[in-house]
Amino acid sequence: MESSSSPEISSAINRIKAIQELTQGQILTDWPHEMLGQSETIESSLESFADVFMPLSGVFVNTVSVFGTSSSDFDNISSDQTHNRLEDSTNNVNTMIRPKVKRGCYKRRKNPMIYTEVTFNLGDDGYTWKKYGQKTIINSKHERQYYRCTYKYGKGCKATKQVQMIEDEPSKYKITYHQQHTCNNSKTPCRIISDYPNPKDDDSLVLISFETKPRKQIGFSSSVRPRHKPNKGFPSLNIKHDKVSSLDHCITWDPFAQSSKVPLEPMMSIMMSYVLDVREDIFSSTFGTSQYEIEDVLPNYDFAVFSSELCS
DNA sequence: TGCATTTGACCCGT
DNA sequence: ACGGGTCAAATGCA
Structure with a gap:
């Protein structure tokens, strides 16, 4: 130990x-x-x-x-437990009937492909993103920002990313990418x-x-x-x-x-x-x-x- | 006017 | 119950 x-x-x-x-x-x-x-x-x-x-x-x-x-x-990437959860979630189709389409009604990702990077700049990363949310995270003095691919609806691209400042001086950001782009809109x-x-x-x-x-x-x-x-x-x-x-x-x-x-x-x-x-x-x-x-x-x-x- | 961003509500997993 | 992720109406802006 x-x-x-x-x-x-x-x-x-x-x-x-x-x-x-x-x-x-x-x-x-x-x-x-x-x-x-x-x-x-x-x-x-x-x-x-x-x-x-x-x-x-x-x-x-x-x-x-x-x-x-x-x-x-x-x-989330390597644990077998996570893979098992993925299989469970995909095999167990949610058949619950909702009385009406409500705001905020969605299915949360359970096993996204995740890549994380820490960067000092938030420049263009080659894809176009649309911000869809921002949240205060507990025990973090900076809010987390949520982005999804601009082509989510047009091309069904599931890529999202989260951006959060982790240090003030110099500004350091943690960027977490979920899912790969399927929209082929990468410039590089x-x-x-x-x-x-x-x-x-x-x-x-x-x-x-x-x-x-x-x-x-x-x-x-x-x-x-x-x-x-x-x-x-x-x-x-x-x-x-x-x-x-x-x-x-x-x-x-x-x-x-x-x-x-x-x-x-x-x-x-x-x-x-x-x-x-x-x-x-x-x-x-x-x-x-x-x-x-x-x-x-x-x-x-x-x-x-x-x-x-x-x-x- | 159309598109992007903001923001409070809502839902899901733990 | 709570925290985090997402939705979508409201708002901002060019």
């Missing part, structure tokens, strides 16, 4: 958990290379991609939750964003989520180049690396673009590289050095052994 651990040890334990999650992510990004190479069509590659990406996405989510950033939000490809932890700040966040609009692009950074497979199939496609500030790193990619030449392998390489990069940042901020070769060092660390060393 960790209940008697000091905050420092708990922090270190959480970081090690994050490292373990990211190590799992590395494994997930490794094995698809062979599988994807055997795919004969784009369609089969995309199916394979989906099989890999979902658990890989879970790795990132778990990593974020390890760092204590509103973990309850992420429980989707992408993965990673807000790297600041090694000097124990409260900094590791966050990987989806966004739809590229920020100001300065250029490609070699930091996302796979270290152990240099130049293999990368970067030859629609892949950009933006750097707006020390906290904003992102990759642009479009796995569903019909015209793309199966960007799966280079994309998996990028994701693997991100796993390594984030893991290295966590490692160096925990142990005060980045001199280690991550691939050589980390597999030798066992969680229990390491935590006991920290406790002694």
Whole structure:
């Protein structure tokens, strides 16, 4: 049990958990290379991609939750309990007859796909939204704003997002996206964003989520180049690396673009590289050095052994 | 005038 | 019962 651990040890334990999650992510990004190479069509590659990406996405989510950033939000994604509730709700059709259509009569979502990001700006995210509500949230001094896709009725798009300021100075917003857009009104490809932890700040966040609009692009950074497979199939496609500030790193990619030449392998390489990069940042901020070769060092660390060393 | 936003009411899950 | 999510009438604005 960790209940008697000091905050420092708990922090270190959480970081090690994050490292373990990211190590799992590395494994997930490794094995698809062979599988994807055997795919004969784009369609089969995309199916394979989906099989890999979902658990890989879970790795990132778990990593974020390890760092204590509103973990309850992420429980909705991976918990089997939630999936069971979804099946229950879909199988149990609500046949209650309402006497009349009343204002506020609706069925609440039970199992939306959720992605959460923390951002310092509320600029255009590539989609058009319509605000439909605003609520005061208990234990929060800022109101939460509710948006849905403009094409909810025209195209039946179920995407919604919630925006809530979480810090005043500087303004930091938590944006929670529910459901994916089905309206195809995105102006840009989707992408993965990673807000790297600041090694000097124990409260900094590791966050990987989806966004739809590229920020100001300065250029490609070699930091996302796979270290152990240099130049293999990368970067030859629609892949950009933006750097707006020390906290904003992102990759642009479009796995569903019909015209793309199966960007799966280079994309998996990028994701693997991100796993390594984030893991290295966590490692160096925990142990005060980045001199280690991550691939050589980390597999030798066992969680229990390491935590006991920290406790002694 | 038409569209977007505001806001109180209403409903659902816990 | 309560808090959070959604609805839709009222309001604002170009």
